[in-house]
Amino acid sequence: MKNMKxxxxxxxxxxxxxxxxxxxxxxxxxxTSKAESSKAESSKADSSKADASxxxxxxxxxxxxxxxxxxxxIVANKVTLxxxxxxxxxxxxxxxxxxENFTVQYYEELSNVHIxxxxxxxxxxxxxxxxxxxxxxxxxxxxxxxxSATDGIDALISNGVILRLNELIDKWGYYYNKVFxxxxxxxxxxxTYDGNIGMYSTSRLDEPTRFFxxxxxxxxxxxxxxxxxxxxxxxxxxxxTAIKTGDPNGNGQADELPFVxxxxxxxxxxxxxxxxxxxxxxxxxxxxxxxxxxxVFASEAPGFTDFVTTMNKWYAEGLLDPETFSTDAAGWKxxxxxxxxxxxxxxxxxxxxxxxxxxxxxxxxxxxNLEPMAYPITSEGKSxxxxxxxxxxxxxxxxxxxxxxxxxxxxxxxxxxxxxGQIMMDMGKEGYTYEFDSNGVAHYTDLITKAEGLSLVxxxxxxxxxxxxxxxxxxxxxxxxxxxxxxxRMVYPTVKDSTRERKCPQSLKYSQEEQSRLNxxxxxxxxxxxxxxxxxxxxxxxxxxxxxFRAQLKTMGLDEAVAIMQAAYDRYIAA
Amino acid sequence: MATPKPTVRKKSLxxxxxxxxxxxxxxxxxxxxxxxxxxxxxxxxxxxxxxxxRDFYITKGILGSKWVGWKHFQTFxxxxxxxxxxxxxxxxxxxxxxxxxxxxxxxxxxLNEVRNQAFKRTxxxxxxxxxxxxxxxxxxxxxxxxxxxxxxxxxxxxxxxERILFLEKKEYFRTIYIASGxxxxxxxxxxxxxxxxxxxxxxxxxxxxxxxxxxFQEAFHITIPGILPTIVILLILRVGRxxxxxxxxxxxxxxxxTRETADIISTYVYTxxxxxxxxxxxxxxxxxxxVINMVLLLSVNWISKKVQGSxxx
Numbered sequence: 001m002k003n004m005k006x007x008x009x010x011x012x013x014x015x016x017x018x019x020x021x022x023x024x025x026x027x028x029x030x031x032t033s034k035a036e037s038s039k040a041e042s043s044k045a046d047s048s049k050a051d052a053s054x055x056x057x058x059x060x061x062x063x064x065x066x067x068x069x070x071x072x073x074i075v076a077n078k079v080t081l082x083x084x085x086x087x088x089x090x091x092x093x094x095x096x097x098x099x100e101n102f103t104v105q106y107y108e109e110l111s112n113v114h115i116x117x118x119x120x121x122x123x124x125x126x127x128x129x130x131x132x133x134x135x136x137x138x139x140x141x142x143x144x145x146x147x148s149a150t151d152g153i154d155a156l157i158s159n160g161v162i163l164r165l166n167e168l169i170d171k172w173g174y175y176y177n178k179v180f181x182x183x184x185x186x187x188x189x190x191x192t193y194d195g196n197i198g199m200y201s202t203s204r205l206d207e208p209t210r211f212f213x214x215x216x217x218x219x220x221x222x223x224x225x226x227x228x229x230x231x232x233x234x235x236x237x238x239x240x241t242a243i244k245t246g247d248p249n250g251n252g253q254a255d256e257l258p259f260v261x262x263x264x265x266x267x268x269x270x271x272x273x274x275x276x277x278x279x280x281x282x283x284x285x286x287x288x289x290x291x292x293x294x295x296v297f298a299s300e301a302p303g304f305t306d307f308v309t310t311m312n313k314w315y316a317e318g319l320l321d322p323e324t325f326s327t328d329a330a331g332w333k334x335x336x337x338x339x340x341x342x343x344x345x346x347x348x349x350x351x352x353x354x355x356x357x358x359x360x361x362x363x364x365x366x367x368x369n370l371e372p373m374a375y376p377i378t379s380e381g382k383s384x385x386x387x388x389x390x391x392x393x394x395x396x397x398x399x400x401x402x403x404x405x406x407x408x409x410x411x412x413x414x415x416x417x418x419x420x421g422q423i424m425m426d427m428g429k430e431g432y433t434y435e436f437d438s439n440g441v442a443h444y445t446d447l448i449t450k451a452e453g454l455s456l457v458x459x460x461x462x463x464x465x466x467x468x469x470x471x472x473x474x475x476x477x478x479x480x481x482x483x484x485x486x487x488x489r490m491v492y493p494t495v496k497d498s499t500r501e502r503k504c505p506q507s508l509k510y511s512q513e514e515q516s517r518l519n520x521x522x523x524x525x526x527x528x529x530x531x532x533x534x535x536x537x538x539x540x541x542x543x544x545x546x547x548x549f550r551a552q553l554k555t556m557g558l559d560e561a562v563a564i565m566q567a568a569y570d571r572y573i574a575a
Numbered sequence: 576m577a578t579p580k581p582t583v584r585k586k587s588l589x590x591x592x593x594x595x596x597x598x599x600x601x602x603x604x605x606x607x608x609x610x611x612x613x614x615x616x617x618x619x620x621x622x623x624x625x626x627x628x629r630d631f632y633i634t635k636g637i638l639g640s641k642w643v644g645w646k647h648f649q650t651f652x653x654x655x656x657x658x659x660x661x662x663x664x665x666x667x668x669x670x671x672x673x674x675x676x677x678x679x680x681x682x683x684x685x686l687n688e689v690r691n692q693a694f695k696r697t698x699x700x701x702x703x704x705x706x707x708x709x710x711x712x713x714x715x716x717x718x719x720x721x722x723x724x725x726x727x728x729x730x731x732x733x734x735x736x737e738r739i740l741f742l743e744k745k746e747y748f749r750t751i752y753i754a755s756g757x758x759x760x761x762x763x764x765x766x767x768x769x770x771x772x773x774x775x776x777x778x779x780x781x782x783x784x785x786x787x788x789x790x791f792q793e794a795f796h797i798t799i800p801g802i803l804p805t806i807v808i809l810l811i812l813r814v815g816r817x818x819x820x821x822x823x824x825x826x827x828x829x830x831x832x833t834r835e836t837a838d839i840i841s842t843y844v845y846t847x848x849x850x851x852x853x854x855x856x857x858x859x860x861x862x863x864x865x866v867i868n869m870v871l872l873l874s875v876n877w878i879s880k881k882v883q884g885s886x887x888x
Contacts, residue, residue: 127852135633150852151634159634265831323723326742326830331722516630520856523847524655527834534831538743556655 067174073112074411080114081409082140084133086126087119088468090461094454098470102463103428113412115142134161139400141409144470146199146398153198153398155512162398163406165197172410175417176200188575189392189507193514199396200413206476208492210389214372215271216351217343220365221248229373231383233275233310236376240319243342249365251339258342259314260321262351263329269311269320269537271345271387276303276310277378278502279386280533282526285504288565289386293573295504295566297558299529299550303378308546311537325534333358339365343373348491349457349482356485357455372491375498385498390506397470416472425471426478428464434481442477457482508568521561525553627859640855647859656843664839667825668817671753676813678757679764680806684794686765687772702762714827717755718742743832752828752837767809768802775801804885811879811887815872818864840864 087098098104098117108114118140120129126148133139134149139161149156156162169176180187183205190201204210217229222239225246230236240258242248249256261268266283273280278289278301287298298304314320321341323331335341336355346352352370359368375383399409415421427434427442434442444460451459457467465471466478483489510518532549535541541549586594596603622637627647629640651657682702689695705713720726721741728738741747779797788796822841829837840860848857880886 125850128849131633131852135636149633150854151632155632155634159632161634322740323743325832326740519851519853520650523851523853527838528655530831531834538832540745540832552655 067170067172067177069174070172070411072110072415074415075112075405075408078112078114079405079408080116081142081403081405081412082116082118083142083144083470084118084120084130084140085142085144085470087117087122088461089122090458091468092122093458094462098465101461101465102433103425103465106429107424111412111415113408115412139402141400141403141405142397142413142470143400144397145395147395152510152512152515153192154194154196156398157196157198158194160401162198163401163403165199165399165410166195168399168406168410169197169414172407173414175414175421179203179205179417183391186392188572189390189505190396191509191575193509193511193571199398200416200472201396202393202472202474203391203417204389204393204474205391206479207496209474209476209479210391211492211495212348212389213346213351213387214348214491214495215343215375216346216370217373218243218248218341218369219371220367220369221342223367224248229371230376231374232377233379236275237314237319240314240342241317244318248342249339254318255340256342257321257335257340258319260332260335260341260344261324261327262332262344262346264327265325265534267345268327269324270533272311273298273301273303273307274384274386275376275378276307277301277380277382277384278303278307279504280304280307281386282530284386285506285508286522286526286565287529288504288562289502290504290569291502293569295562295569297553297562299553299558300562305546308533308536309543312539312543315537316539320537325538336370337364339368348372348488352491353483353485353488356487369487371487372494374494383498384502385495385500386503388495388500388503392507394506397472413472422473422475423477425473426464426466426475427481433463434477441480444481456484504565505569505572508565508572510564510568514564514568518561518564521557525556525558525561528553528556624858624862626855627862629855631855631858633854643855647856648863650856651860651863656838659835660838660840660843663836664818664820664841667749667752667837667839668820670749671756671820672810672813672817674753675757675760676810678761680768680802682761683765683768683772683802684798686769687798688790688794699762699765702765704762705759706763708759710823711827713755713759714824717751717828721751742828742830745833745836748829748833748837752824756824767805771802771805772798807879807883807885808887811872811875814875815868817871818868 085098087095091098091101095101097119099115104115118133120126124132126145127150130143130145130149133143134151134156143162146153146156146162151159151161153162157164165173186203187197190197190199192198217239219229221243222229225242225248227239227242228235230239243256243258244254247254247256259269259272266281270281270283270287278291278296278298279285280287280298280301288295289298289301290296291301311320315322315324321327321335332341332344333355336344337359344351346355352372355370356368361368375385377383397413399406399413403409416425423434423442427444430436432445433448434444436442444456448459448463449456451462454462460466460478460482461468464478467474467482532541536543536546536549626637626640628642628644629637630643630646631637631640686695686698689698708716722728723738723740727741732738739747741751775797779801780793783793783797818840820839820841822839822845825837825839825842826845829842841864844857844861844864847853847860876886876888
């Protein structure tokens with residue numbers, strides 16, 4: 001017993017010593033980091049002072065504002081920058097790091113900027129990886145996907161993690177500035193609540209590149225059943241019923257699944273609310289739509305009860321895949337490729353292109369054909385598009401406040417917006433990875449189109465930066481070159497004419513307080529909303545509870561959340 | 576009323592520690608890695624638990640973030656999901672103890688009665704094996720077996736019944752979770768009981784047989800009492816972790832349809848904290864969870880001491 005006491009006493013002393021040592025360490029670390037951040041602030045103040053003075057010095061009467069155009073190389077002597085960027089699955093098939101990518105090396109040759117990549121492990125979420133990097137204080141010079149960090153852009157700037165780019169773009173960002181001039185509204189949508197520009201945003205400057213999703217149907221089945229592509233809700237119902245009962249796959253069983261969810265229900269059943277004129281997909285602007293300038297959450301939209309009732313009916317009649325809420329990408333593909341799925345919501349390349357390419361025409365149906373369908377015309381006589389992209393994405397690349405070669409970093413990103421930069425990032429080097437045909441359309445060479453053992457997009461990702469990070473503009477050359485089938489090209493003309501008047505803008509800006517309040521409120525609302533929807537559709541919850549469901553969402557703070565979004569939307573419209 | 580002074584004055588604490596260190600230095604050296612492990616991975620992180628009482632921003636660091644008191648705890652207690660999370664955690668863990676805890680004991684008792692060594696070894700190997708499959712893979716197996724065109728539904732269909740969406744029915748979730756857990760861990764868990772059984776004095780069995788006891792009586796009156804201390808200690812440890820079910824397996828098995836029975840505190844902490852980055856809130860939830868765990872552990876230990884006369888400490 002005495003021994004025991006002694007040991008415990010000893011252990012306590014030991015622990016005390018250790019913890020005090022540890023906390024002491026922590027304090028001193030915090031102190032140095034504080035010192036560093038104040039240093040960063042003062043240097044920032046210096047640089048902004050310098051920025052303020054430069055225009056008066058350099059500007060001439062002919063050129064009152066705006067940065068100067070520049071040529072490659074960006075710097076005379078080679079510099080090295082570090083970059084945080086995701087290694088895309090398409091590239092990791094053949095590369096262990098983007099440093100091995102041909103276009104990255106080619107751009108280095110031209111620009112004299114060497115990039116050392118830091119790829120987060122694919123096992124951790126992007127948010128986790130970014131947060132860890134920021135917390136560690138060792139931040140790469142250029143940070144792609146900065147939007148995934150938990151602290152917003154404003155917080156990152158005010159706490160001295162990343163640079164405010166407004167002045168730097170005015171000084172060095174010739175091509176990004178041009179994008180601002182040519183695309184009204186672009187600058188407003190990349191400027192934060194506090195008026196900062198924190199990143200170079202990835203963008204879709206050519207209109208067709210903003211459309212790459214649609215409803216997709218087995219066109220050969222429609223031909224067999226002698227029906228047209230549906231345009232209205234009733235016709236949708238008729239089509240789905242015909243697929244269910246008409247045995248278009250000809251195996252004598254009613255095993256067809258007229259509508260299946262894609263990789264998950266967000267890319268599935270939730271997209272069907274467009275039939276009723278509102279958006280119910282939480283992944284798209286938190287299930288909000290705009291009705292006459294008012295932000296409306298899905299459960300409050302006029303068509304909500306209709307939507308839920310109809311989906312419940314369709315599910316009960318077997319028109320929706322029974323596994324609608326527990327599906328995954330592999331299950332979805334299997335259903336399409338084994339002639340069971342009749343229609344789904346999908347992507348132009350990852351859906352239509354991949355499936356047409358991997359279908360076994362010899363064993364299966366030689367007429368297998370997938371075609372896009374337009375967004376349906378609702379009872380109001382309009383068809384609504386909620387899912388197309390905007391010129392400016394939410395994501396982009398920021399520059400660390402600790403970056404020593406700020407000019408090189410800014411220009412390295414900026415040049416990617418130049419016409420030459422755009423085609424280089426997506427297509428590589430002319431004469432090696434691509435060539436222009438007589439009509440002036442760029443095509444990948446055989447090096448890429450006939451690459452051994454790689455699919456087209458994988459080969460592109462090995463040699464170029466088309467469709468993967470780190471490139472800034474999703475441009476039309478790449479867009480054109482990756483489409484192998486006419487059915488893919490049909491997507492844009494099929495969906496472009498729908499109105500986007502009810503689409504909630506994807507880049508609403510919130511203050512830090514608003515954002516954190518919104519996150520807290522919406523976390524529980526999201527789960528309750530999704531569980532409720534699932535219950536109503538599958539019949540696990542009776543439809544008579546829809547009103548109670550709505551009321552419950554309100555008691556969970558839906559009104560307050562929507563008011564925050566409304567304020568952000570009003571600011572967006574005013575800007 | 577003066578108490579008699581001790582004849583030998585105690586040496587000062589420091590001297591006693593030094594003396595103890597000198598005499599037992601190799602023992603302490605052996606203990607050092609374990610102490611270091613606990614300090615580095617269990618005590619030092621407690622320093623960070625204070626973010627539960629702050630509004631933690633990564634860019635500001637732990638010390639730079641504002642104190643907000645009980646705000647995050649209040650948010651959690653007022654949350655719509657508070658009751659459901661606690662209920663699901665307790666139920667899932669409770670069922671897991673009720674069904675999962677006795678399974679390896681029963682297996683060990685049964686194996687103990689097997690006299691054919693070849694058969695015994697085969698059974699043991701077959702039941703250990705699933706333990707070595709990674710959780711992701713074993714859950715993948717469970718999911719594909721439970722699908723509409725999976726093995727279990729093929730069996731259901733063979734008997735002429737309607738195929739069932741096992742994964743989308745909330746009432747099946749706990750069964751799937753616990754049954755697959757038993758399948759994976761029963762063999763591994765039985766090892767410790769088998770070794771406890773082998774430590775029982777064979778003379779007891781001989782004496783019982785001479786007294787005319789049959790196999791059942793031997794098991795009930797000798798084997799089970801013989802391994803009871805082991806069972807109790809493991810049970811105390813198990814109850815102490817009642818609230819801390821790992822999130823991994825639930826995360827791999829659940830979906831929106833089953834969340835009503837499947838969402839537990841640790842998955843909630845994971846989704847809110849790690850995935851959505853609400854570190855302070857998640858820390859508050861987990862801290863609450865740990866406090867409950869500690870209370871449970873202490874009370875079970877106290878009950879065990881009262882009832883059985885021995886506990887963990």
